[in-house]
Amino acid sequence: MNKFINISGLCRYLFDDEKLEKQAAKIIRAILEAQSPRLSNIVEKMPGNSSSNYKTIQRFLTRIDLKQVLLRFYQEDAKFVIGDPTEMERFRAPKTSYVGTLSDGKTAGYWLLMLSMPYRGRSIPFSFVVYSSRTIGEQISSRNLEHYRCFEEVKHLLGNRPLVLDREFSYCDLMEILTLEHINFVIRLNASTGVRILDACGKPIDLSIQPGQKIIRTNVNYLGKIKVNLIGFMKKGLSKPLWVITTMPPEKGLKIYQQRMKIEQTFRNCKDLLHLPKLMNKLQKHLEQMIALTLIAFNIGLWYGEALRDVAYGQIHPKQLQDSLAGKVDVDTKRHPKWLIFSGLFVLLKQKLKMPQNVILLISREVCKAFETFIYGNVRSFVQT
DSSP states (O other): OTOOOHHHHHEEEEEEEESHHHHHHHHHHHHHHTTTTHHHHHHSSSSHHHHHHHHHHHHHHEEEEEEEEGGGOOOTOOEEEEEEEEEEETOOOTTTTTTTEESSSSEEEEEEEEEEEEEEEEEEEEEEEEEEEHHHHHTTTOHHHHHHHHHHHHHHHHTTTTTEGGGOOOOOOHHHHHTTTTTTTTEOOOOOOOOOOOOTTTOOOOOOOOOEEEEEEEEEEEETTTTEEEEEEETOSSOEEEEESSOOOOOHHHHHHHHHOOHHHHHHIIHHHHIIGGGGOOHHHHHHHHHHHHHHHHHHHHHHHHHHHHHHHOOOOOGGGGHHTTOOOOOOTOOGGGGGGGHHHHHHHOOOOOOOOHHHHHHHHHHHHHHHHHHOOOOOOOOOO
16 A cells, blocks of 8 residues: 555544544554454554554554444435445354354354445445344344344434345334334345235235336235335346335335445455454454444545546546545546446555556545545535625
């Protein structure tokens, strides 16, 4: 990673304390350079003595709630929020308190449920929850309650904006909670389970559909309990249809789901580029601090990487970066097809782009300005004219 990339310039908008800002910048740069969230790998990339670096990180982690810092990436003008879980395997830690078994009933690990905002064909994480079969049992909880715990933490931020969820969330208890709390949702239906959806007369709705066909049913009852709208679409050439249940107008719900960004790419980058599964903390609270820190590093790396991608592959002038990072400048992908191939984080960490120092410094300056607007929003001024 280029040494002229100004990580500290972005950290000042995330950490209110100057000392914490400087410590965070060193640690985040080290995470990105090490491409690992493990302390042993991070301290090697930090300047200075390894033992003092360990102490610096440990003191830093005890002084601030990093999940609250991560929440600063939440964008009020986003059209929807994405929720998605991923399995995190922990082969060598079956006795760790927060490690249970994954969906196969054998593999040791835990679930990471992430909430994120769509951004330029990717997504920016802003909240998460960790749970497992063991924590659910010990906390006398359930998968449903663990899922809702994540939503409850950001419920006041959602407003009327829909929560977009995949098939893992198409179960009755969760929908009842979301309905009671007046949270709009768009959920892909797991039709393979033989779920029963009843029409207004109480008759089961046939979920078979032909290629190219679209079916819309309003005010139907999911499992006879929850009133939703249903829409199904079978794209020609695909073997399975897309069924969506939503509290919104069905056409709008389908459109939102089809706009659902590639959060799977976010998970792949976290796993393959930053190696998030390498985390081996003994306590869940320490694990969550390091996950939050790694996701903050991911977001910062993505932000810088998107700028580098725009300049190197989209042929956007650095002075246009404030507009391009805000989505106000479109890249001509027919003329610049490489722009579509790479994610921003991949460009930053894996591609050794050769740019003049003055161009890198200009990019860093414009990136910081764009990041300030992204985090703080457009603050109106009241200067008299």
